[in-house]
Every structure is written in structure tokens, then in C-alpha cells.
Amino acid sequence: MKHLVLSLFILLAMRGVxxxxxxxxxxxxxxxxxxxxxxxxxxxxxxxxxxNGTPDYYNSCFDSLQPWSSVMDVPQNSVGFQNAKTGFxxxxxxxxxxxxxxxxxxxxxxxxxxxPLVPGQKYFVSFWLSLSDSSNYSSDDIGLCFSxxxxxxxxxxxxxxxPQIENPNGNFITDKSGWTMISGEYIAxxxxxxxxxxxxxxxxxxxxxxxxxxxxxxxxxxxNAAYYYIDDICISTDSLLCGIGTxxxxxxxxxxxxxxxxxx
Numbered sequence: 515m516k517h518l519v520l521s522l523f524i525l526l527a528m529r530g531v532x533x534x535x536x537x538x539x540x541x542x543x544x545x546x547x548x549x550x551x552x553x554x555x556x557x558x559x560x561x562x563x564x565x566n567g568t569p570d571y572y573n574s575c576f577d578s579l580q581p582w583s584s585v586m587d588v589p590q591n592s593v594g595f596q597n598a599k600t601g602f603x604x605x606x607x608x609x610x611x612x613x614x615x616x617x618x619x620x621x622x623x624x625x626x627x628x629x630p631l632v633p634g635q636k637y638f639v640s641f642w643l644s645l646s647d648s649s650n651y652s653s654d655d656i657g658l659c660f661s662x663x664x665x666x667x668x669x670x671x672x673x674x675x676x677p678q679i680e681n682p683n684g685n686f687i688t689d690k691s692g693w694t695m696i697s698g699e700y701i702a703x704x705x706x707x708x709x710x711x712x713x714x715x716x717x718x719x720x721x722x723x724x725x726x727x728x729x730x731x732x733x734x735x736x737x738n739a740a741y742y743y744i745d746d747i748c749i750s751t752d753s754l755l756c757g758i759g760t761x762x763x764x765x766x767x768x769x770x771x772x773x774x775x776x777x778x
Contacts, residue, residue: 533750533752533754533755534628534750534751534752534755535748535749535750535755535756536627536628536629536631536637536749536750537625537627537628537709537747537748537749538559538560538625538626538627538628539558539559539560539561539625540746540747540748541598541599541600541601541603541604541745541746541747542558542561542571542573542601542603542604542605542745543600543601543602543603544558544559544560545557545558545559545571545573545575545603546559548573548575548576549570549571549572549573549575549586550576550585550586551585551586552568552570552585552586552592553568553569553570554570554571554586555568555569555570555571555605555623556571557571557573558571558573558603558605560625560626561605561623561624561625562623562624562625563621563622563623563624564622564624564664564665564666564667564673564710565620565621565622565666565667565668565670565671565672565673566668566669566670566671567607567608567619567620567621567622567671567712568621569605569606569607569621569622569623570586570605570606570607571586571603571605571606572586572587572588572591572603572604572605572606572743573586573587573588573602573603574587574588574589574598574602574603575602575603588602588603588604592648593606593646593647593648593649593729593741594646594647594648594690595647596644596646596647596690596743598745599642599644599693599745599746600745600746603745604743604744604745605623605743605744605745606646606741606742606743606744607621607622607623607711607712607741607742607744608620608621608739608740608741609621609653609655609656609712609713609720609740609741609742610651610653610655610713610717610720610722610739610740611736611738611739611740612651612717612720612722612738612739613733613734613738613739617670617671617672618671618672618716618717618720619671619672619739620671620672620673620712620713620714621671621712622673622710622711622712623710623711623712623744624664624665624666624708624709624710624711625708625709626664626707626708627706627707627708627709627749629707630662630704630705630706630707631660631702631703631704631705631706631707632702632704633702633703633704633705634701634702634704635701635702635751636699636700636701636702636751637699637700637701637702637749637750637751638697638698638699638748638749638750638751638752638753638755638756638758639658639679639697639698639699639700639748639749639756640695640696640697640698640746640747640748640756640757640758641658641695641696641697641711641744641745641746641747641748642693642694642695642696642744642745642746643656643687643693643694643695643696643742643743643744644689644690644691644692644693644694644742644743644745645687645688645689645690645725645740645741645742646690646741646742646743647690647727647728647729648728648729648736648737648741649690649725649728649729649737649739649740649741649742650724650725650728650729650731650735650737650738650739651722651723651724651725651728651738651739651740652686652687652688652722652723652725652740653686653687653713653720653721653722653723653740654681654682654683654684654685654686654687654721654723655680655681655713655715655719655720655721656680656681656687656696656711656712656713656742657677657678657679657680657681657711657712657713657714658677658678658679658680658696658709658710658711658747659673659675659676659677659678659709659710659711659714660678660700660702660706660708660709661675661706661707661708661709661710662705662706662707662708663707663708664708665708665710672714672716673710673712673714674714675710675714676714677714678698678700679696679697679698679700680698681696683721684721686721686723687742688723688725690725690727693745695757697756697757697758709747709749711744711747722740
């Protein structure tokens with residue numbers, strides 16, 4: 515009987531170790547300053563911008579009676595209405611801006627993982643996206659890049675890196691009312707300690723799809739772009755923790771999975 519109890523204890527302990535999300539502050543709930551204006555991703559603990567692009571931080575921390583709260587509030591804010599996937603906060607970034615003529619305009623969020631990846635270990639990866647109400651375009655180009663060091667480059671808008679987890683070509687994320695999960699599997703080389711999320715392709719290789727119901731579409735409007743809320747980033751050795759094994763048929767032959775299925 516003692517051996518049975520000990521075995522159960524060991525199995526539960528191993529299960530507890532497996533159920534660790536290596537992404538700190540994965541749903542942007544923890545913050546040191548409540549955002550009052552755009553371009554403040556650094557207010558979300560552990561997150562920062564790795565390029566000239568300035569991703570946004572949304573949080574319901576301000577009382578709704580305060581006039582400035584509506585700009586970066588959750589669920590209603592300057593670019594639309596969306597409840598957080600989890601909790602009361604999320605980030606926002608541009609993945610495509612086809613009419614920005616000076617250079618490929620991109621925004622990224624980056625963070626350092628709680629521990630480096632182990633060589634040869636399989637990791638399950640997922641994150642959730644929702645297209646903003648104001649967007650007149652959607653995109654199929656967004657991915658997650660692992661790196662040993664930060665890919666920080668404060669002289670450019672676009673980061674030329676190769677993401678290991680990518681949304682498949684042709685899968686335009688157009689849902690403005692719900693959240694779409696992008697997920698995949700990654701076998702670690704070893705030592706990867708940073709992740710960055712965004713579109714790592716230039717304008718020539720970025721596909722966009724016009725969507726209806728967006729904001730002002732006049733020339734020069736920021737609404738003529740694909741802008742996404744992002745929430746619930748997960749990296750773990752446990753597929754269930756990252757939502758991949760919950761109601762989704764797993765396909766280990768594929769480098770990615772999309773939820774819901776079918777997608778619009």
C-alpha cells in the first residue's frame with residue numbers, strides 16, 4: 515500500500531512539474547503602471563517592444579468614470595470592443611500595414627522565458643488572436659520566434675527573423691467577435707530563452723484580405739491595416755496546459771494547428 519501511495523505521489527509531482535507555462539505574465543494581467551495612452555507594452559510586467567514598432571497594452575484597471583480610461587480600456591477601447599480571453603488585459607499590435615509607404619510597418623511583443631528550453635525536448639506552443647473592430651484588413655502572416663538572445667533592434671520597424679511557429683498561409687484571421695488560437699509543436703535546440711510574436715515578413719511576402727465593418731478608410735488612416743489583440747501565450751511540455759489537447763484533434767505530422775476548426 516505504501517508503494518502505491520508513493521507511486522501516486524511521484525506521478526502527481528511529475529504532472530505538476532509538466533504543467534508549467536514558461537511564459538511569464540502570459541495574459542498580461544500583471545502590470546506596474548495602468549496604461550492611459552497607446553504604445554505602453556512595457557507597463558505589462560516582463561514584456562517589451564523589440565523594434566521601433568510600438569505595441570499597445572490594454573487593461574481594465576482604470577475606473578470607467580475616468581475619461582481617459584476608454585482609450586486603453588478592456589473591453590471597450592480606441593480600436594474596438596473585445597473581452598480579454600483570460601482576465602482583464604491583453605496586448606495589441608499591427609501585423610500588416612499595406613499602405614504605409616516609408617517601410618514595412620510592424621509591431622512585436624517580446625519576453626524572456628522563465629527558464630531556457632531543454633535540448634531535444636518537445637514543447638507545445640499556443641497564443642490567441644482577435645482582429646480589432648477598426649481594422650479594414652486581416653492577415654495570415656503572424657508567428658512566434660524562439661531565440662537564445664533578444665532580437666531587439668531599435669533602428670527598424672521590421673525584424674527579419676524566422677519564426678518556428680507560424681499561422682499557415684491562406685488562413686486569414688478575420689474573427690472580430692471571438693478569439694482564434696494559433697498553436698504548434700517545437701523541438702528545442704537548447705538554450706532558447708526569448709520569444710517574440712509578430713509578422714516577420716516584408717510587404718512583398720505579406721498577404722492581406724479586405725474585411726468589412728472597419729473604421730474610417732480614408733487615405734492615411736490607421737484602420738487600413740491588420741491590427742490584432744493578443745492574449746494567453748503558452749509554452750509548455752504539457753499540451754493540455756496550452757489548450758492543444760482540449761477538444762482539438764492533435765496532428766503530430768503538422769507544424770501548426772488552428773482553432774476553431776473550421777475557421778472563417
